[in-house]
Amino acid sequence: MTTSDSKPRKTATGKRGSEGSEIAAALGGERLSLGVAARLSRYLQVLTQAKKMDKQTISSQELARFTHVNPTQIRRDLSGFGKFGKRGVGYNIDFLIEQIRSILHTAGKYNIALFGAGHLGKAIAGSEVFADHGFEIKAVFDSDEKKIGSKAGNVVVQSADELKQTVLEEDILVGVIAVPARAAQGVAEMLVEAGVTIIFNYSDALLEVPQEVTVHTSSPAVDLLYALYFYLA
């Protein structure tokens, strides 16, 4: 799992996280464990790709092959939420995508502001990795005047001055940081100030943000180390 983690202790009340399950119960929602949420996200990715390849159904075994998750576990993960499969056949891909999206509460569309229009920013803006999962890059920003006005993906690069207003107008929830590590903290602060509550950090800088903001740092090298461990072991 680009091994990943989020704040596991965020609660609606802001209370200490020690008695998490009680709070979750009090809120009436069964809280997914970190592992289940991570795995469901992975299933979703494979399903999305399988759909692109015009597959109609998929078995737990096939899903296992691409996710490296045990097939029994996949069936168990899914069966906790309903009977989504057909015995002897497998899972209908379209249906399963819908179900997992609703389990993850991500059936909707979420808007992204991307900060950084260098090579990385342009690669992100031009790719479909986010779009495939219901995210839309609504705006791209850069601090470099020379880049302002140029195109990144489908949008025109804006000045950082316009960040706050755009976040508000476009109902942007997520900020993606695609700038060099030395500039990342500054950008994070601008994003927070503009009202973004989730930050996806492509630099390897350690970001200091207020408690209520969730940061996820992309770590390809960490992922690679992890893969390497299993290769070498």
Add this chain to the structure above:
Amino acid sequence: MTTSDSKPRKTATGKRGSEGSEIAAALGGERLSLGVAARLSRYLQVLTQAKKMDKQTISSQELARFTHVNPTQIRRDLSGFGKFGKRGVGYNIDFLIEQIRSILHTAGKYNIALFGAGHLGKAIAGSEVFADHGFEIKAVFDSDEKKIGSKAGNVVVQSADELKQTVLEEDILVGVIAVPARAAQGVAEMLVEAGVTIIFNYSDALLEVPQEVTVHTSSPAVDLLYALYFYLA
């Protein structure tokens, strides 16, 4: 994580993985669990950044803040391998980096071939995320003749024809795919044919490779979904 996984069942003998712990015991090596390996990699990343910021020591609590791992668990993870900390003080950063590297068997240098010299490839070649963790991008390839001869990071982009020879000469272990999804399978096959055994896939294509090759697919959108779940929950 960017949620991540590798082949958990790779064994030196190639036997079925069902009795993994027995095999591990037979090999004399205590096999790290997936969770521990993933977390150690994350600690390493934070330590590497902290070192850059000229910190000398770090406490389990500080590590927890940046990794979102429980501080007790961090201490427990580490104490399984030795007494690396000083009570009342914390962990010496340089020393801990060394220790974790040796636990993960990644103290050495590993060489990378990067395929794709578009925006993404150039971003990767120009960044230090890999270098910071002991990986070196030895060569960059592209199928587009117009890109051959241009610079990506510190190296000159080569033709795919030279892939096999370069992998051999430069002792390359890892292939990084930074091409559009539709071209990824073809590149994967070239890399495998050239002798690469670990593939890091930046496209979201589902790659079919021989069993002995380990594929890790980067999934920022999956990571983001996962972060979003905890934000919305």
Add this chain to the structure above:
DNA sequence: TAGATTGTTAATCGATTAACAATC
């Protein structure tokens, strides 16, 4: 029907965490 694959049980194993003595 025969074959395939799900859904679910039951048992095990490992991860997680609070708590606290040890000690820097």
Add this chain to the structure above:
DNA sequence: TAGATTGTTAATCGATTAACAATC
């Protein structure tokens, strides 16, 4: 010393998986 933080225990909780009946 006083304060901080590790290392470790003990208890709990959840993840994992083999196995198989159900059923498409």
